[in-house]
Amino acid sequence: MLIAITGASGQFGRLTAELLLDHIEPASLLLISRSPEKLADFAARGCSVRKGDFDDRDGLTAALAGADRMLMISGTRVGFREPQHTNAVRAAQAAGVGHIVYTSFIAADPGNPSLAVKDHLFTETLLHASGLEWTVLRDAQYAEAVLDAMGPLVVATGRMTSLARNGRMAFVCRQDCVAAAVAVLLGQGHAGKTYNITGPELLSYGDVGRLLADVSGQPVQFVDTDAEGLYALFDSLGIPRQPVDNLVVSNVPWNSDDMVSFEVAVRDGHFAILSDDVERLTGRPPRSLRDLLMANHDQLLAAAGAMRAGHASHP
Ligand SMILES: NC(=O)c1ccc[n+]([C@@H]2O[C@H](COP(=O)([O-])OP(=O)(O)OC[C@H]3O[C@@H](n4cnc5c(N)ncnc54)[C@H](OP(=O)(O)O)[C@@H]3O)[C@@H](O)[C@H]2O)c1
Numbered sequence: 410m411l412i413a414i415t416g417a418s419g420q421f422g423r424l425t426a427e428l429l430l431d432h433i434e435p436a437s438l439l440l441i442s443r444s445p446e447k448l449a450d451f452a453a454r455g456c457s458v459r460k461g462d463f464d465d466r467d468g469l470t471a472a473l474a475g476a477d478r479m480l481m482i483s484g485t486r487v488g489f490r491e492p493q494h495t496n497a498v499r500a501a502q503a504a505g506v507g508h509i510v511y512t513s514f515i516a517a518d519p520g521n522p523s524l525a526v527k528d529h530l531f532t533e534t535l536l537h538a539s540g541l542e543w544t545v546l547r548d549a550q551y552a553e554a555v556l557d558a559m560g561p562l563v564v565a566t567g568r569m570t571s572l573a574r575n576g577r578m579a580f581v582c583r584q585d586c587v588a589a590a591v592a593v594l595l596g597q598g599h600a601g602k603t604y605n606i607t608g609p610e611l612l613s614y615g616d617v618g619r620l621l622a623d624v625s626g627q628p629v630q631f632v633d634t635d636a637e638g639l640y641a642l643f644d645s646l647g648i649p650r651q652p653v654d655n656l657v658v659s660n661v662p663w664n665s666d667d668m669v670s671f672e673v674a675v676r677d678g679h680f681a682i683l684s685d686d687v688e689r690l691t692g693r694p695p696r697s698l699r700d701l702l703m704a705n706h707d708q709l710l711a712a713a714g715a716m717r718a719g720h721a722s723h724p
Contacts, residue, residue, distance in 0.1 A: 412594055413439040413476035413506070415461060415469070415497060418447035421482050421512065424587040425594075426451055432595055441472045463493035466500050473504035478594055481511045483529065486652045487667040490528040498535050508542035508600060510593050512586070515549040515578070515605060516679045523674040524667050533603070542600040544593050549607040550671075550680070552580040552698045555617060556705055561712035562646075564625045569618035570632040570642050576675035577616075579607035579683050585695040592690040605684035608695045614675070617698070624702045625710060639669050 412429060414422050417440035429438055435455030440448050443462045452458040461472035463484050473479065479501055484493050501509055517529040529547075536543040563569045589606050593599045612620070615631050622629040634642075640650075643665035649656065652664040674680055687695040702709060 410477045411437055411439055411457075411475050413441055413473055413479040414482065415441045415463070415479065416482035416484065417451075417458075418442040418444055419482065421583060421587060421590075422480075423448075424584060425480060425590055426456065428587055428591045429594065430454070430456075432591070439473075439476055441469070461500075463490075463497050466496040466503075469496060469500035470503040473500055473506055476501075476504060476506050478508045478510065479506045480590055480594055481509050483512050483514075483532070486654065487664060488524040488528065489652065491531045494528065494532040495535060498532070498539050498541075502539060502541060506541065508544070509536060509539070510544045510546065510590060510599075511536060512590065513545045513547045513603075515547045515607065515682055516674070517547055518679070521674050521679045522670055522677070523679065524670040526674065526679075544599045544601075545603040546586065546590055546593065547603060547605050548586045549579050549581040549605070549682070551586075552582045552608060552696070552701045555580060555621075555698060556701055556709060557712070559617070560621055560702065560709050561716045563618060563621050563629055564627055564709065564713035565716040567628055568630050568632050569614055569621070570634050570639065571614040571672060572634050572636060572639050572669075573614045573672045573675040574633065575613050575615070576672075576678055576681065577611040577613045578675055578680040579609070579611050580617075580698045581606055581608040581687070582696040582698075582701055585687050585691070588691040589687055596690075604686040604690065605682055606687055607682060607684045608687075609697050611681055611683050612698065614672075620699055620702065621709075624699070624706055625713065636669050636673065639672060640665055643668060 416422050439457040441459050441461035445458045445460050448458045459472040461469040481497055484490050513529040514525050517526050533545055586606050618629040618631050648665050650665050
């Protein structure tokens with residue numbers, strides 16, 4: 410069986426490739442990327458590496474030749490992924506892929522105002538109607554988003570600015586999402602299933618602020634704001650409102666339309682979903698946000714220090 414991964418050069422793709430190689434031969438793994446040169450290390454180990462882009466349906470169809478299963482890692486153009494994901498599903502159909510495993514987002518339900526959810530709901534519907542076998546992995550918000558982006562800002566400024574009030578979500582570590590994806594890619598009986606890939610506990614932004622204060626040893630004040638206030642904060646950091654491919658600002662790769670609409674959905678309870686699907690798929694419980702932050706305490710403080718130096722005048 411040949412397993413393909415699209416968008417393979419990113420964090421999720423590389424971690425998945427690494428874990429798959431614990432179980433399958435390199436010749437059974439096909440890595441597809443807009444930048445195949447970034448995967449030269451995997452090519453040297455015997456994996457197939459081909460160029461493929463969600464913006465080029467024909468090229469992606471050619472790249473998928475021979476693949477039996479495909480991990481379709483959602484793209485980064487949040488709010489604008491419908492044409493890209495349509496290309497990916499159509500390319501898989503044309504190439505004869507039998508089963509698509511898709512990284513969706515938690516609470517991809519109609520009525521959820523999060524911009525990210527809109528794309529994922531569209532893609533899930535596309536998969537249901539594709540005639541292919543599919544499995545949807547609805548990943549919760551990555552815990553790494555707290556470690557890499559939210560945490561440094563909060564620790565640097567001593568302020569957790571949010572509009573989400575007491576809304577809660579179950580942050581999940583990326584490695585647990587990867588382990589769940591690998592279990593599905595290598596397993597049987599997952600066709601037509603949708604899994605909620607969550608961490609072990611529901612937390613509010615206030616809870617996360619207290620956790621960051623605890624881990625960093627520095628006080629954190631919760632600042633209740635509204636959409637306008639949150640946009641002003643992200644604008645001050647130079648984060649674009651709409652997505653810009655491959656742009657990372659102050660460690661934050663996302664656009665503020667995404668993040669503001671996300672917090673509105675958190676506030677209104679859409680993301681308050683807790684599941685045991687990680688443990689059922691992987692055989693072990695998911696890692697907690699506290700554990701991730703404690704294990705990466707030095708990295709968090711260093712990133713906060715760098716942010717303090719770079720953005721001393723920001724709120
Ligand atoms: N649940 C969450 O909290 C959360 C948070 C962040 C992201 N996500 C989603 O999860 C995905 C994986 O996360 P990550 O941490 O691995 O992100 P990442 O390191 O930024 O990687 C993003 C991936 O998107 C792929 N991509 C971007 N544009 C593409 C295009 N036009 N065609 C094909 N692939 C494209 C890239 O593939 P190549 O460069 O190799 O072509 C890259 O591997 C993200 O893309 C996003 O959809 C979820």
